[in-house]
Amino acid sequence: MQAGKNLLARERFSLTIERLCNQLIEDWGDFSNACVIGIQPRGVALSNRIHQRLQELTGNSHIEYGRLDITFYRDDFRMYDTPLTPHPTDMDFLVAGKKVLLVDDVLYTGRTIQAALAALQHYGRPGVVELLVLVDRRFNRHLPIQADYTGLVVDALDEAYVKVHWKEIHGEDEVLLFDKKER
């Protein structure tokens, strides 16, 4: 296994999440008509933290929170030898008229976000949708999609691979850059 270059270690990692939450509170102010939606599977670790911290900082313990699986909306269906494996969707509210914060770990080609926007349509017509990502690989986009809130901007070659590790899953909070994606 190749060793990844550490781009964001533990302390800066939690500072970044703290900064993102404060930025959101500054911009959004009131969260009574807002909801946070994490994209399955990898956006959920980040959205769990963002949602929890937002509730602590605003004192509003009723910010709606959902986990959205976008597998059935992806545009690369039938391009792999095995079918894409879906993950559970956990959305017990509609987004009609709401301010939606979409959360994912890495923004790369933009195709996941395109699929997430399509999936979101099935829960009503949202008022506003904004995108929060921990890592933005800004030179690798296939679609005109940009994040509204970004933790870290990474300029890397197309072959490179950025992986986010989470304390609750991998034992450590960090963002790693690999030269190549491991097969």
Add this chain to the structure above:
Amino acid sequence: MKSFSTRHLIGIKNITEDDIQLIFETADNFKEVINRPIKKVPSLRDITVANLFFESSTRTRVSFELAERRLSADIVNFTASSSSVSKGETLLDTVNNILAMKVDMVVMRHPAPGACVYLSRHIPANIINAGDGTHEHPTQALLDAYSIRETLGDIAGRKVAIIGDILHSRVALSNVFCLKKLGARVRVCGPPTLIPKYYSELGVEVSHQVRETLQWCDVANVLRIQLERQDIKYFPSLREYHQYFGITREMLDSLDKEIVVMHPGPINRGVEITSDVADSRQSIILQQVENGVAVRMAVLYLLAGQKSQ
């Protein structure tokens, strides 16, 4: 990512336990989809499915059609009575003509056992068996097992009784294969004339005593007496069948436990099961129908999701 071991779903006999579990896990996700306000996902938007029904069907055809539509597939429907089959065209010719119009998947019900295997050897599309004669009806067995899993939590170690016309039933055979693969204990029960001898070789128990079987089992899957297939008299009369093998409220009340009652439909009320049992709290018949759509969506998704050959 897990993969599916087959390109076609011909029978439960040909798939593995892992395949069945993968179908169930995928069906869980689709069950969530069909309970949303907008019950549709675009996964199969570039796929065309032909539903070929050479034998009458309501539930299965509607269920497949809904599953296909909810996955955004394009569909063509075909019933034997209104087609060139009545003009003497062979099965292979009929299907090849339909495939020439660029169809990716075929869902077929046919009165001849083995029709789907035959087709799978001659055409490139994915084939799903929706019942071939008295052979197999895999999606029904999958949705039955899925409904048991949903109601009781697990299938391994559970005792399932299949009661009724086993001889003519493709549902019984597929159910036996499916439940055995998932680790359940299976017993078939019915008049001796309606239970083929080979069933004892499939590793299932055979009984002719309904009350004793109900006392033994956790789940009773009651099958229809197939009146259209009674070419000779297998039992003296429907009334006598009901007296000896019909499931009644009194019978269920006399047990010292509450069992789950299933029926794949269509029900002959008052013959194999009485109305008060079919409509009771113990019955999960309508839950089976709902799960049918989710399970069929999972099968279509998994077969279509493999890279084209």
